[in-house]
Amino acid sequence: AQSVAQPEDQVNVAEGNPLTVKCTYSVSGNPYLFWYVQYPNRGLQFLLKYITGDNLVKGSYGFEAEFNKSQTSFHLKKPSALVSDSALYFCAVRDMINDYKLSFGAGTTVTVRA
C-alpha cells in the first residue's frame, strides 16, 4: 500500500524567504504525487502533480516541487514566500494500480510572518 509522510507539523518563515514543505512517499511501482493547499474554511485546492518527466514540477501560485526518486521525496518549494501562503498543505500519492485512491499525509501548517 502507498503512503506519504510529512515530517513537519508546522513550518514558519518570514515573508520573502524561501519556503520548503517536506514530503516523503512509499509506493510499489511508479509514484503519482500531488500537492494540495487548504485555506481556512475552504476546500482543498490542487497545486501541482508529478506523473512522469522532469523532476522539477511547476504549479500554481509560484510553487514548485522536486521529485527525488533516490530519496523518495517530493518537497514543495517557493522561492519567496508571501503572507497569503499561510495555509495547510497536504502531500498525497495516488494508487494507479488498484483503485486510484489518494492517500494523504498528515498535513503541514505553514505560517508566513510579515
Next chain:
Amino acid sequence: SAVISQKPSRDICQRGTSLTIQCQVDSQVTMMFWYRQQPGQSLTLIATANQGSEATYESGFVIDKFPISRPNLTFSTLTVSNMSPEDSSIYLCSASPGLTNNEQFFGPGTRLTVL
C-alpha cells in the same frame, strides 16, 4: 478542471437525526469520493461513490451509517445517519475526471456540528 459544489455548506444538527449532503460537479467525471476531515487534520476516505452501483466503503465506514448515492456522472449524495457528536467534522466531496494521471478536485466541504 472540474468545479464542485456542495450543499449545505454547514449545518448544526441534533443527535439522532440524519443529514444528506449533496455534491454537484460541473462536468461528467469518472470517479467521485467522499472524505471526512477533522478541523486542522488530514483527510480520511469514507467511500468511493460508484455510478449505478453500491459505493465502496473503507475500513471503519459502513453503508448503514453513511449511505451514498450516485445516480449519474455529475451528482452524488452522502447521508450521515443517526448522528452523534463524534460525527462533527468537515465532509468533502471529490471527483476525478479520468482514471489516469488526473488530479482529484475537491468541493468546498460541509461543516457539520452535532449537538
